[in-house]
Amino acid sequence: MKKKYGFMMSAVLAAGTLLSACGTNDESSGGGSGSEEGDKNNFKVAMVTDTGGVDDKSFNQSAWEGLQMFGEENGLEEDKGFKYVQSTAASDYQPNLSGLVRDNYDLIFGIGFLMQQDIQAIAQQKPEAQLALVDSVAVNESGEPLENVASITFKEHQGSFLVGVIAGMQTKSNKVGFIGGVDSELIKKFESGFKAGVKSVNPDAEIFEQYAGDFNAAEKGQAIAGTLYDKGADIIYHAAGGTGNGVFTEAKNRAKNGEEVWVIGVDRDQHEEGMPENVTLTSMVKRVDTAVIEVSKQTMEDSFPGGKVTEFGLEEDGVGIAETQENVSEDALKKVEEYKEKIQNGDLEVPKTDEEYEAFVSSL
Template sequence: MKKWLQTLTLSTVAVLALSACGSGDDNSSGGGEAGEGESTEPSEFKVGMVTDVGGIDDKSFNQSAWEGLQAFGEEQGLEENTNFSYLQSGSLDEFEPNLRQLVRDNYDLSWGIGFLMEDAIRTVATQNEDAQLAIVDTVVNDADGNPIPNIANITFKEHEGSFLVGVIAGLRSETDKVGFVGGVEGELIKKFENGFKAGVKSVNPDAEIEVQYVADFNDPTKAQQIANTMYSNGTDIIYHSAGDSGNGVFTEAINRARNGENIWVIGVDRDQYAEGEYGTDESVTLTSMVKRTDQAVQIVSEDTMNGNFPGGEILEFGLDDSAIDIAESEQNLTDEDLSAVEDYKGQITAGEIEVPKTDEEYETFLETVE
């Protein structure tokens, strides 16, 4: 296990650390019984997750989170569907009932995967104060803006990794036209977009960057249509942050690559080299921006089992603790690409570059490179 994970509970970036279990009044119909300082025997511990609409096979953050639970279960000798399991959401309306189901079934920790689950997990947590819940990719507060003691908030510095793949795109584009395809526009995906654009402009100030949103994390057909338009207009590299919709970008790129076009896709959340494979030992995946959702899920689950549930805390992982990086598959990268990545990675971790997250920060950043 990575060193950053072993030391996470001792050195995590916690904005507020509150009690893990809320008040002593039990108004819930179930939920975990292990509170702060109370460990649970592995054979008795139950942890479950509710997927976002992308589903367990989205080849992105839902799949990565499930792989983290599977790794946790294997390490602890736990039984799938008894000690750890998942409920798949087909629509946003299923988030809340699925979370309630895990609480009713007395899961010690219930995960909500994705920022779209914010409202659902807030409702379930406030109505079940003894339940222990965790969410990936957002911070959930109560109506007054205060942290909720029985929700652990897992976040990442996605803009930092997006900057690095933007550097690669800026260096490798032969047309000086690159694209970004997002899922649902909002604070989280804007971090991917603006970090990427900043990386591109850092090495290629004259590059054109086209941005479009699918408005859905589960519509690969629409994403393929967007990619088709971008590639037809001369874009030769597209970075997607669109969940299952992003598979449509790969489909379009593979179709074109088979016809001899020199175009690329940059994957997200996990190493997506395989998603771009076609022919023999060929892939349209230039690289991927990787965030270790799997290991974050694994360590927080283990901490909770050991009585150290980080309720009310914000855990933020970035480049400096190896939770964000580019993918290990480097078949399509050059030595120049890798050297530039290491150079900019050092500048970011040293605080010499502040990677923008918002549109306003990006506009300010542009003044330093133009």
């Protein structure tokens, strides 16, 4: 196994950190697998990455970490029981997905809404295939859900609300910023949730929002962050993928010059991206790994959630604030817990769109 030494190392390390963070691994998986070994070992699950690749420090990586954990827990062998296939170009999505269908995988994940078209096409061509689409809802021409696709979405607005609460509590200038990747329904959920969170705890705060029009333009992210910080914002929440890397660059440059500025990360715990200047206040994590594990489990237990939209929100631990909380004040954390409860109880409906946000603010 020398060939994959480097990769295995990083995989083991990544899985290790996750496992240790999750606390004790339940022991039943070891004992339980004995009796059902035959059944479980026949299960084959795979994922197709988008062009970001499996080491993109974000979405795809998180999904693969989830799949690895699922494989380990159930005694599956890598490359036989669980594996990933990378796409180098958008035109690879379909042959990659289709190849796994022909290899009789029991469950195939398409990571990211970019694969929606291809998943929809294959689902209709191969009704016997079981597919899962992350971040979007697979439908046929008449807009009805496809019976053999499990659609996975996240309640990003809920997680964004919580980091908004932190921003609202900890801003000193009473001005915060939001930088979005591409102005779309998905990113609006981040924006509306965040703004609602800020306003809930700090009604006087001023919020600047701006879209970069791109998920992969770090230089734009940096320029916009510069503008927002110049306007007086001291905390910026970015929901902009690779563009967000520029936000970190700008914040770190300013931190070096003695300014006190913060960034709120997205998708994963982005604490590392803010080092060594330590500019990451917190991050809104989206647990793609949890979702991948959950849907894989259900499928293995013969309850594949095909045709359904499985939404991962606060209750399912699908979204939330990052585990690194050293920069978050005690008061803010208390407030976060308070609001978390309210959201879970249904006492508070977090807005997802501009209209819902307007209604939310006027009701405060």
